[in-house]
Amino acid sequence: MKSILNLLIAIPTLLLSTSCDGQIKNAKIVTVKIDGNCEMCEKTIESAANQKKAASVDWNKDTKQATITYDDSKTTPDEILKRVALAGYDNEKFLAPDDAYAGLPGCCKYERNRKKSELKGSVTGKSEDTTTESTSVNQSTVTNQFKTIFDSYFELKNALVKTDAKMAGLKATHLTSQLNKVDMSKLENSQHEAWMKVYKDLIARSELIATAKNIEDQRTQFMVVSKNMHELAKVAKLDTAVYYQHCPMYNDGKGANWLSMENAVKNPYYGSQMLNCGKTIETIK
Amino acid sequence: MNYFKHMIFGIAAILCNYSFAQKKVRYDLYVRDTVVNFAGKEKKAYSVNGQIPMPELHFTEGDTAEIYIHNELQTETSIHWHGLILPNEQDGVPYLTTAPIKAGTTHIYKFPLVQNGTYWYHSHTKLQEQVGMYGAFIIHKKKKQELPEYTMVLSDWTNMKPFEVHRRLHNANDWSAIKKAKIQKGAAQSYADAIADKSLGIKLMNEWKRMLAMDVSDVYYDKFLTNGKTEDEASQFKAGDKIRLRIINGSSSTYFWLKYAGGKINVVASDGMDVEPVEVDRLIIAVAEIYDVVVTIPSDSTAFEFLATSEDRIRNTSLWLGSGVKQLASPLEPLKYFEGMKMMNGMINMDGNLDDMGMNMSLQQMDMNVVMYPEITGRKNDRNTKEHDHSQMENQYNSNALSDIVTLNYSMLRSPTKTKLPDAPTKILNFTFTGNMNRYVWSINNKTVSETDKIMIKKGENVRIILYNNSMMRHPMHLHGHFFRIVNKHGDYSPLKNVLDIMPMETDTIEFAATESGDWFFHCHILYHMMSGMGRIFSYENSPPNPQLPDPKKALRKLYRDDREFHFMFENDFASNGNDGEMMYMNTRWKFQTEWRLGYMNEHGYEAEAHFGRYFGKMQWLFPYVGFDWRYRKMHSDEIEKNIFGQYNTKDLRSALCFGVQYTLPFMVVADGRIDSDGKFRLQLMREDIPLSKRLRMSLMYNSDLEYMGGLKYILSKTFALSAHYDSDMGFGGGFTFTY
The missing domain is CATH 2.60.40.420 (Cupredoxins -  blue copper proteins)
Incomplete structure (x- = not known):
């Protein structure tokens, strides 16, 4: 009987004694390139890569070099780099999924040089959010200033369609910064006129979306942002068609509008609750 | 290697x-x-x-x-x-x-x-x-096929012997859930997980309705394989190539979600039969199901991931198409188990039947599981929006209406040729799928293969089967030697298949022309469901004798043996105050069970009970039994125990026959009432294995002899647990429990 009691005490002690060791054993070190921009990138990359007792990564934002220290009996550089890519960062071995990249904060949107452009005509029906994002980032020489604003706006709209408040906040921050970058002196007359009418309200509401606590407040502001964007759309001379769409139910049945790159309705005011509610009321070319 | x-x-x-x-x-x-x-x-x-x-x-x-x-x-x-x-x-x-x-x-x-x-x-x-x-x-x-092709055979691998997997499933052993929870927090769905998720009420309601957990799949697999590898590579393909992938789900019990990092997936055939090409973002492939899809490699110097994720989202396996830097597909986020549990609570009646609330679910179009999919219904922390505010009931579970991700379902499959059956008399059959998760009994119309006769059909007639899934798991039903039409909105162009995945609460209609002869198996292709007897045999009238089976009666008995198999379970708690154990030997309906409590001293007593009984009803809540009860305990001379019915009991030395009945009450409490050959009554309430946390289980017992017991068990491995309990006869004890 005594011996059983002793055993009972011994087992937990044994269990405890093995679990207080943070060192990486059998350490191997490799250096690899991981794309990224800033300190926030560094944080995300390292926390995605690090693994207790198995992997520790130090990434330098200037050289883009990561030093990976890992226990080769427990993990491989490939496993670590896969986690980094899943967190949104392209590297020598893996490319991030498009939605992981899209989810990065604006300041972290590094240029995706590793991603090869798609062959024309080979891919059918890619959805708007992924392709437009990667191309807009890659083209550093944008002649039409409004184009970048519309790209940010559509990303914000897509986040609202997905009822993703966090993402919408990030996208709104991005939109705000794009709006602030507009150089009025380089706008055409008609654009300048429209811009002067809406820009203050637009920036203010975009900021409100960025700081809003919940998706309902974001959507309320988005209604007015969309109205302002519609004014800009008329003069923006975008190279693709833009659809002005209408949901009759939102705003206590008074209805609300938004802009979309595609004719199919994806409602940003209700998201999945009534994704396909609404109709296109105007096509701007 | x-x-x-x-x-x-x-x-x-x-x-x-x-x-x-x-x-x-x-x-x-x-x-x-x-x-x-x-x-x-x-x-x-x-x-x-x-x-x-x-x-x-x-x-x-x-x-x-x-x-x-x-x-x-x-x-x-x-x-x-x-x-x-x-x-x-x-x-x-x-x-x-x-x-x-x-x-x-x-x-x-x-x-x-x-x-x-x-x-x-x-x-x-x-x-x-x-x-x-x-x-x-x-x-x-x-x-000759114009497209290059590649075959992808998916499978699941466990380090546990399949016999062990099967035996443990029948004992409601939850080691699988613990293993899953090691990879994905919350997968054990314990009380602690429920509290962390602010869903304790949902968990309690679930137990009230006599369910143990949301089982999306009930086996833990160590690896999922593509052509025998965790990751397979087909680097011979270049940018612009269109590839026909022949995808076969050869797993024993795993459904896989399929996604492609290089764009859309074009479905061109299922179960060997061509369908009108249909473009989707993803599809689920049932156990034993086959899809041929066409995918495109969009760009140079890149390998694109074709990702297969198990339905429980614990692990993946992938195929890399092309060569170069690897473009990942975004992984599926963990399931929101408690959302699923909440949905299930709403759908299950107190009598254990499922209620689709008039939604007429069919053909995978309404997937109730979408409530658990973050990519369709949002992440858990986005729940602050008012749910179901404006949503129409019929779209609540329609994945394709809820999001911009297009998921394949059976109503989207259309045959390129007419599949209408010839004009002939039609035999109509109704199959309701029934099951008991806890005892792992799976059946059709509450009968296993061995409990029914063959279903006789005539060559030349048409057979239509109306299937309703009243069980809590999906079943991939497979018919041997025939293609059936899955009757859908395409009418005369309904697709031909030989595997039909049917989700809980769905009603589907399949039909086939009886053109063969002999005996053909129709069964659930989840290996462990099939071995438990979920199937039927179609037998053509006046078939010629089968030369391979000279004694068909004897052969059939061999076949029936599969689902009549008895499963053995043993558990003993080696504690400081005595041994406490249980042994069971059971099959679909019958159970032999013996329990013992052996003290180390005469004062603590020794007792053993044996029961033999049969489970009744499709939920198997009722279990009448006969048994034998033997106990010995040295009492102090003036000590006499009295039960709440006013009957006295010396307990010194007693052996008695007993007759009793067990009934599973809400909260999985087993009520056990019995009378023994001395005329003594005993009523006992017991609940075992309350999942407090991932590894901590609690048991409680109280009976009309005023005996009570409370115990805690911390599960260390699939066979060992640390345990502590308090027993009114033997007092406090601690030790370890061995489970086989």
Whole structure:
């Protein structure tokens, strides 16, 4: 009987004694390139890569070099780099999924040089959010200033369609910064006129979306942002068609509008609750 | 990589001998014992020609297949040609259509190939399929295919022996859930997980309705495999290539979600039959199901991930298409189990029947599981929006209406040719799928294969089956030797398939023309469901005798033995105050159970009880039994115990027969009322294995002899647990519990 009691005490002690060791054993070190921009990138990359007792990564934002220290009996550089890519960062071995990249904060949107452009005509029906994002980032020489604003706006709209408040906040921050970058002196007359009418309200509401606590407040502001964007759309001379769409139910049945790159309705005011509610009321070319 | 010991022998053994005059294609398959290391441990498995999966067999429509199976195992085996239209005795279900292939013998299959498409073949003996006996069977069209192709055979691997997996499922052993929770927090769905999720009320309601957890899949697998590898690479493809992927789910019990990092997936065939091409973002492939899809490699110097994720989202396996830097597909986020539980609570009645609330669910269009999918219904922390505010009921579970991700379902499949059955009398059958998760009983109309007669059908008639799934899991139902139409909105162009995945609460209609002869199996293709008896046998009237089965009655008894099998369970708590244990031996309906409490001193007493009884009802909540009860305890001379009915009990030395009945109450509390041959009544309430946290379980018991017990158990491994309990007879005790 005594011996059983002793055993009972011994087992937990044994269990405890093995679990207080943070060192990486059998350490191997490799250096690899991981794309990224800033300190926030560094944080995300390292926390995605690090693994207790198995992997520790130090990434330098200037050289883009990561030093990976890992226990080769427990993990491989490939496993670590896969986690980094899943967190949104392209590297020598893996490319991030498009939605992981899209989810990065604006300041972290590094240029995706590793991603090869798609062959024309080979891919059918890619959805708007992924392709437009990667191309807009890659083209550093944008002649039409409004184009970048519309790209940010559509990303914000897509986040609202997905009822993703966090993402919408990030996208709104991005939109705000794009709006602030507009150089009025380089706008055409008609654009300048429209811009002067809406820009203050637009920036203010975009900021409100960025700081809003919940998706309902974001959507309320988005209604007015969309109205302002519609004014800009008329003069923006975008190279693709833009659809002005209408949901009759939102705003206590008074209805609300938004802009979309595609004719199919994806409602940003209700998201999945009534994704396909609404109709296109105007096509701007 | 010490994969296969017999690899060299195996490769040498593939003898592919084309004989042009008769268009006969011969394969020799050598089935051997092997040792593999798929997941960190060396384990026994079966290989064919030295490989797992079995070799990919290629034929052309019109060929005659001649396949020699050389059984070099110590045990018998069989091979079933899944999806093929062939003479009954070539179908390969041992004891039903074909002679079993005894150890050390060679069996020759020979049949003409009257169709084309992607099919597969696997052992139909016991649980052999789980340990390697599955492979692709491809019949090319006579006209050459214009697209390059690649075959993807998916499977699941566990380091546990399949026999053990099966036995533990029947004992409601939750080690699988603990293993899953090690990878994905919350998967054990314990009280602690519920509290962390602010969903304790949901968890309690779930237990009130006598459910243990949301089981999306009930086996923990150590690895998922593509062509026998965690990751397979097809680097021969270049940018711009369109590739026909032949995807076969050869797993024993795993459904997979399929996604492609390079864009949309074009579905062009299912279960071997062409369908009108349909473009989707993702699809789920049921156990034993087959899809042919066309995907495109969009850009240069990149390998694109074709990702297969198990339905429980615990692990993945992938195929890389193209070469270069690897473009990942975004992984599926963990399931919101408690959202699923909440949905289930709403759908299940107190009597255990499911209620679809008038939604007429069918053909995978309404997937109640979407409530658990973050990519469709949002992440948990986005729940602050008012849910279901404006949503119409009929769209609440419609994945394609809820999001911009297009998911394939059966209503989207359309045959390119008319599939209308010939004008003939129609036999209509109604099958309701029934099951008990906790005892792992799976049946049709609450009867297993061995509990029913064969269903007689006539050649020339049409058979229509209306299926309703009243169980809590999805079932991939497979019909041997025929294609059935899945009746959908395309009417005369309804698709032809031989596997139908039916989700809980769905009602689907399938129909086929009875054109063959002999006996054909219709069963759930989840291996452990099939072995538990979830199936039926269709038998053609006036079939000629089957030369392979000289004694059909005896053969049938052998077949029935599968679902009549008894499962053994043993548990003993070696505690400081005594031994406390239980042993069970049970099958679908019957259970023999014995329990003991053995003190170390006479004052603590010794007692043992044995019960033998039968479960009744499709929920199996009622269990009447007869038993024998023996106890000895040295009492102090003036001590007499009195129960709440005013009956006295000395307990000194007693042996009595007893008759009783157990009934499972809400919260999984088992009420046990009995009377013994001395006329004593006892009423007892007991609840075991309350999941407090991932590994901590609590048991409580109280009875009318004023005895009570409370215990805690901390599960260390699949066989050992630390335990502590307090017992009114034996006092406080601690020790460890051994479970087999």
